[in-house]
Amino acid sequence: MECSDYQKIITTLLxxxxxxxxxxxxxxxxxxxxxxxxxxxxxxxDLIMELRSFETPQPSDAFLKKLQDSAYNKVVEKKPLYRNxxxxxxxxxxxSLILVIVGTFMLSNRNDIxxxxxxxxxxxxxxxxxxxxxxxxxxxxxxxxxxxxTDERTSSQDYDYVEKQIGTGASQNxxxxxxxxxxLTEEEAKSLLxxxxxxxT
Amino acid sequence: MPEEAELLKRIxxxxxxxxxxxxxxxxxDIFRMSYRFTGNVEDAEEVTQQTFCKAxxxxxxxxxxxxxxxxxxxxALNENKTFYRKKKDHLELDPATVSSEGAEEGxxxxxxxxxxxxIAMKAVKELPPKQRDAVILRVIxxxxxxxxxxxxxCSESTAKVNFHYGIENxxxxxxxxxxx
Numbered sequence: 001m002e003c004s005d006y007q008k009i010i011t012t013l014l015x016x017x018x019x020x021x022x023x024x025x026x027x028x029x030x031x032x033x034x035x036x037x038x039x040x041x042x043x044x045x046d047l048i049m050e051l052r053s054f055e056t057p058q059p060s061d062a063f064l065k066k067l068q069d070s071a072y073n074k075v076v077e078k079k080p081l082y083r084n085x086x087x088x089x090x091x092x093x094x095x096s097l098i099l100v101i102v103g104t105f106m107l108s109n110r111n112d113i114x115x116x117x118x119x120x121x122x123x124x125x126x127x128x129x130x131x132x133x134x135x136x137x138x139x140x141x142x143x144x145x146x147x148x149x150t151d152e153r154t155s156s157q158d159y160d161y162v163e164k165q166i167g168t169g170a171s172q173n174x175x176x177x178x179x180x181x182x183x184l185t186e187e188e189a190k191s192l193l194x195x196x197x198x199x200x201t
Numbered sequence: 202m203p204e205e206a207e208l209l210k211r212i213x214x215x216x217x218x219x220x221x222x223x224x225x226x227x228x229x230d231i232f233r234m235s236y237r238f239t240g241n242v243e244d245a246e247e248v249t250q251q252t253f254c255k256a257x258x259x260x261x262x263x264x265x266x267x268x269x270x271x272x273x274x275x276x277a278l279n280e281n282k283t284f285y286r287k288k289k290d291h292l293e294l295d296p297a298t299v300s301s302e303g304a305e306e307g308x309x310x311x312x313x314x315x316x317x318x319x320i321a322m323k324a325v326k327e328l329p330p331k332q333r334d335a336v337i338l339r340v341i342x343x344x345x346x347x348x349x350x351x352x353x354x355c356s357e358s359t360a361k362v363n364f365h366y367g368i369e370n371x372x373x374x375x376x377x378x379x380x381x
Contacts (some may be wrong), residue, residue, distance in 0.1 A: 012365040016339065018346065047372050051340045054318045057242050059232045059249070067228055067253050068221045074257035075212060075220050 003030075003037055011037045013043035205269050212260055220229040224253060227270065230342055231277045237341045239288075241321060248284050252277040273342070274352045278334060324374040331355075332367030339364050 010027040013019045019027055031038045184192065211219035231252050234246035255276050256263075263272060325333055331353065338349045349360040 008369075009362060009365040012368055013361060016364070016368075018361070041370055044368055047368060047375065048340060050317070051321060051336075053341075054237050054321070056233045056341070059228065059242075059246060063246055063249075064225065067250060068224045069259045070250065072217050072220045072254050074254060075215055075260065118257060121289050 003034060007034070007037060008040070011041050012044050015041050016048055209260070209263060212257075212313045220257070223269065227273050230254070230270075231273060234274070234277055234342050235281055235336060237322070237325070237337050239284060243283065244288070248277070248280050251284075252280045253278065268348075268351075271348060271351045274342070274348070278338075281379070282330075299310070319377050320373075321375060321376060324371050324378070327374065328367050328370055332370060335360055335363035336367040336371065 005147060007027075007030050010023060011031065014024065014027040014031075031041055208219050208223060212223060228249060232249045235248040235252075238244065239245050239248060252273065256273055256381055263269070325336060326338065334347055334353050338344045338352065339346070344352070346359045346360045346364070347363075350357040353360065353363075355363070
């Protein structure tokens with residue numbers, strides 16, 4: 001006769017010492033009439049006893065201390081002021097507000113820098129003569145590129161500087177100034193600089 | 202349970218003696234379980250450490266209505282599984298279990314014991330995960346089936362069935378290897 005799964009399971013549980021009451025009585029009654037399950041019971045009990053008899057090393061006291069220290073450190077780490085829910089909510093709101101303000105400020109600055117400017121030969125002249133008497137052509141370039149470079153040069157160096165800026169393509173965001181200057185001939189550039197020198201002195 | 206809730210409350214309030222107490226209550230159980238999963242002291246200590254770190258990291262979310270023991274064992278089981286995946290030969294046994302100290306008879310006994318343990322643990326390793334977890338939690342940690350069910354997310358009856366098939370498969374494997 002083939003035993004049912006239930007009978008097999010309760011035999012294992014009996015060997016494990018996990019049965020009591022009616023189930024235990026049922027298992028014992030079944031084993032009395034079933035050689036297969038009785039044999040299985042013996043083997044299972046031996047195996048479980050064998051597995052339980054294997055020694056497990058004991059962790060050291062030093063290990064316990066280490067565990068306790070790291071556990072407590074985690075508790076301390078997790079216990080700053082912001083664990084208070086109300087305070088945490090206020091902090092979150094303040095952080096959001098700061099983000100919005102900073103974001104708005106950065107965006108408005110970005111618009112100033114990237115706003116395209118239609119600069120022509122005449123506007124360069126006008127702008128430079130009106131507002132940048134000391135830094136000359138360089139000021140026009142630096143204002144439009146946004147690099148803020150204010151190195152002082154002699155007027156004779158300015159032409160070289162303009163040439164260098166154009167040659168290296170220093171700005172990708174000059175609102176067309178590079179193209180405008182590129183269209184100047186050497187003579188035109190020199191006369192422009194000369195005119196600006198004159199104005200500044 | 203009320204004691205555990207009180208313990209949790211004190212830990213959350215930053216009471217050092219309460220966190221020490223919790224570690225002391227369960228570290229041996231977690232270590233023993235991890236030792237059977239990993240097979241050596243060093244790795245078992247590592248997994249035990251990870252278990253407590255994770256537990257205390259999340260202690261704020263632990264509610265007083267569930268058992269700390271079940272919660273810790275569940276974390277430990279997951280940590281052991283993660284470790285198992287990371288490490289190939291996780292069931293290599295600690296050479297320290299075969300000590301050269303003692304009389305010849307003692308050494309022989311230890312060698313036989315070590316060999317049997319080696320085979321048994323390899324056989325446990327080869328069991329399907331649910332059966333393996335049930336066998337380790339029941340035989341090594343001596344947890345009751347209701348606890349095993351809670352830890353492994355199944356019913357008590359399913360835990361019993363898993364244990365039964367785990368033991369049956371283990372017995373077949375060990376018979377095959379001539380150990381039983």
